[in-house]
Amino acid sequence: MQHFGQILVFASFLLTAGTVALALGGAARRRPDLVRAAGQATRAVAWLNAAISLVLVHAILSHDFSNRYVASYTDSGMPLMYLLTAFWGGEKGALLFWVLTLSLLAGALARVRRDGSPYTGWVLGVTAATLLFFDVLMVFASSPFEGFLTTDGPPDGSGLNPLLMNPLMAVHPPFQLAGFIAYTIPFAFASASLLSGRNDAAWVRDSRPWYLLAWSLLTAGLAIGGLWAYLELGWGGFWGWDPVENAALLPWLSGTAALHTSSLDMRRATYRRWNLVLVFVTFLLTIFATFLTRSQLIQSLHSFSNSVLTPFFLYFMVVLVAFFGLLLAYRWRGLGASAARLSHVWSREGLVLVNTLVFVICLFIVLWGTLLPKISESSAVQAALGLEQAVDVGPEWFNMVVAPVGVIMVLLTAAGPLVPYRTGTPGATRTLARTAVAGLAAALVVAILFAISRGSLLAGLTGEGLPAAAWRAVKGLALPGFWGLLSIAGAGWIVAAVVTDWRRAAATRAAVTGERAVRAAASLLRANPRRFGGHLAHLGVALAFLGFAGGAAKIVRKDVVLDPMDRLSIGGTDLIFLGTDERYDAGGQYASLRSHVLAWPAGKALADGTVESLVAASGAASGKAGTAPEVELAFASAAAAAEFHATAFMQTAGQRDFVKVLVVPERREVQLAPFAIETLRFVPRSFHRQIEEMKGLAAATGGRLTVTASRGDPVITVRAADDAMFKALTRPSAGAAAWAGVRRVKDRPTEVAVVPAGMGMTLRPEMRFYAKSENPTTEVRIDSGLFTDLYVAATPGEGSQSMSLTAMVNPLMSGVWLGSLVLILVTLGLAVPVGTLRTAPAPARAPEGEPEEGVAP
C-alpha cells in the first residue's frame, strides 16, 4: 500500500505544479480559459489529496505496521479516537494534514470564484504555489508512506505519547493547524491585489470570511491548547509562555490587529498599507511558528525531534519575505495615494491605529522574550548586550511585561466602538466617560467583595481584625492585583459600552420600524453583523479578561507533602488527604495511582446527630466532634480502640487497596493481594507502599498484628496476636462503610478519629503510568465553578505513603473559557453566512469614505 500512497502523493505534486502554472500563466496573460482550468485543477487536487488522506487513515485503522509512520505513532490497542489523532500526531501526518486542509480550502475557493479573472488567477496561483511548497516537503523529504526496507515492519507499533491521549489533545492540533493554514487564503488575496495592480479594498472584502474563519480556528486552537494544559499538565495554569505557545500566539496577535485594520479599510479606506503588511506578517508568522516547532532551536514540550524540514521552512520564509517585500515596495506609492488620511487622532481610526500599535508592540515583546534566550547564547550577542551568560526569560517576565499591554488592550476594546469615525464629538466623549464610570464602579465592587472575602479568611487564620486583614489581603496582591483590577474595570467598561451602544441603536431602530426593543436589538445584529457581531466578540474579550484578572488573586499551595489523614487548608477549604489506591485500565493500558482528597468548607460543622450515629456504628463509649469533618471516638480501653482502628482501616483503605485472598482462622492469619496486580509492573514502589500501609496499621494496633510480605508472589500476610484482633481484622463491612478515613489520636491511646463517609466532596487526582511510555502523566482534578475553581494535583511524596499535593484556588477561571467560546462562535458566525454569499454580486454598500451611521447621539 505504501507504493500506492506514494504514487498518489507524487501525482498530487505534479497536478499542483500544473495548477500553479495554469493559474499564474492565465493571470499574467489575462486568459480566462487558463484561469478556469486552474480552478478545476485546484478542485482536482483537493479530491486527490482527500484520496491520499483516506489511504493513510485506512493504514492507521487497519494497523498496517509495514507503514513506518503507522508503526511509529499507533499500536493495536489504541482506541479509535486516538487512532484518528495519529493522523496528525506525527510530523509526516501533520504535513499531510496541512496539504489536505489547504487544498480543501483552495478547492472551496475555486468553487466560489469561477469568474476567470486575472485577479482570481493570482489568488489561485499563490494558494497553489504555497500548497506546492508543502507538496515538495512531502514528496522529497517527509512522506507518510514510507515502508521498512528489510522487514515488513514490527508486530506492533510504538503508540502515541500518553500526554496526547486526552480528548482535548485530539482536537487541539487540527484546530491550531487549520488556523495556521487558513491564513494562506487572505495572504493569497493580498498578493493577488498587489499583483493585479489594484489599490482598492476588494481583496479585504473577498478574503474577509476566510480571514474570520482562520482567526476563529486559531483562537479555538489556542483556547483548547490552554484548556488541555490546565487539565493535563498539572501546574495549574493555562498559559506557560512556552516558546511554541508563544510562536502560535504571534500570528494571533498580528491577525487580531489586522482584523481591526481591515474593517477600517473596508469602511473608510484607511490603513491600506498596514493591512497588507499585517496580513502578510500573520501568514509569515504561521510559517515561522511551524518552523520553530520543528527546529531544534528551542526545547519545548511541543517540538518534534529530528525534523529534516527545518531548512525548508527557513528558505520558504526568505522567499516569502522577498516576494511580498518587493511587491509591496513596487506598489507602495499607489497604495498610499489611494488611502484616506487620518483626519483626527481622537476618532475610530485613531484608536484603531493605537490598537494596532499596541498589538504590534505586544507581538515584539513576545517575539523578543521567545528568541532572546536563544540569541543570547551567542557570545557575540552577550558581548554586545553586556551579558555574562545566556538570559533565561521565564513566565514571570512575560506576565509582568504583557499585563500592562493587555490592560491597554482591554481599555481600547471598550473605548473604540464608542468613538465615531473621522472625529470624536463631545457627545461621544460624554458617553465614554459615563460608561467608563460604570466599569470603574464594577471594579470597585469586585475589589470590595474580594477584600471582605479574602480578609475574613485571613482574619480567621491570624486572629487579627477584619479591616486590617482585608487591607493585608489587598496589599498582598501587589502589582498583578492592580493590573487585575484595571482589567476588571476594562471588562466592566466593555459591557457598559456595548449595552449603551446597542440599546441606543435599538431604540432608534424601534422608533423607525415599530419593532419591540428586544426584537429591534436582535435584527440589528442581522442588519449590521460587523458592528454588532463585533460588540458580541468584545463581550467575549471582557469575559476572558475577567478570567485573566482572576489569575492575579489565585491562591497556590505547592508541593505540600501529606501523610494519610493530614490536612491542607487553602482559600476557605480544608483538603484532607485520605490515602491512595491503585487501579489498572486495560483499555488505556495504564495504571493509575489515585489520591483521595476530601474537600471540606473550612469551619463548617457536621450535621446534628452525626456523632451519635457514628458512636452507635463503632461501638465506642462516647464521641465528640473534632476538627470537622472528623469525629473523635473514645473507647473503653486502648485495646478496644486498636481493634476498632483495625476494623475501620480494613473497611476503608484496606478495601480500596487489597483483595483478601485467604483467611486462615486457625493461624489467625489474613493474606492480602494488591487490588489490581497489574499495577505492580507500572507504579514505582507500588508493593512497597502497600506493605508500608499494613505495617502502619500494625504499629497503630500496638504490635497486635505482624506483617510479612512474600518475596515470590505479591502477597502480604497479616497475623493477629489474639482472637479479638483477628475478629476486628476480618469483620465484614455491612454495605457501604460508615467512614472514609481513620487515624489514631496522638497521646490518647483510647481514642480514634474518623472521617465519616459521604462528607463533602472527594477529588481523586491521579498519576498515570503507561505501558508504552516512560513518562507518567498527572491527571489533575478540578471542582469547577462559575466564580472559582478548586484545583488539586498529586504526585508521590518522599515518605512511604505520603503524597505531594499541589492545590490551587483559581478565581474566575471560567471567564477564560467562556470568553474564548464566545469569540470563536461569534467570528465563526460572522464568517459563515458571508462565505455562502460570495458568488453573488457584491452587495450594495455605502461608498468608501461615507460616514457610518452615528454612534454618538
Add this chain to the structure above:
Amino acid sequence: MSGTLDVLFAVLVAGALTAALYRLLRALGALGGPEDEVER
C-alpha cells in the same frame, strides 16, 4: 471486520479519485474553450 474496513475505504478512495479525474477532465476541457461554455 477488517474486510469491511478494506471495502469501505476502497470505495471511498475510488470515489475521491473519480472526482479528481472528473475535475481534471473539466480542467482540460476548459483549456482554449470559449468563455461562455465553461460552467454552463
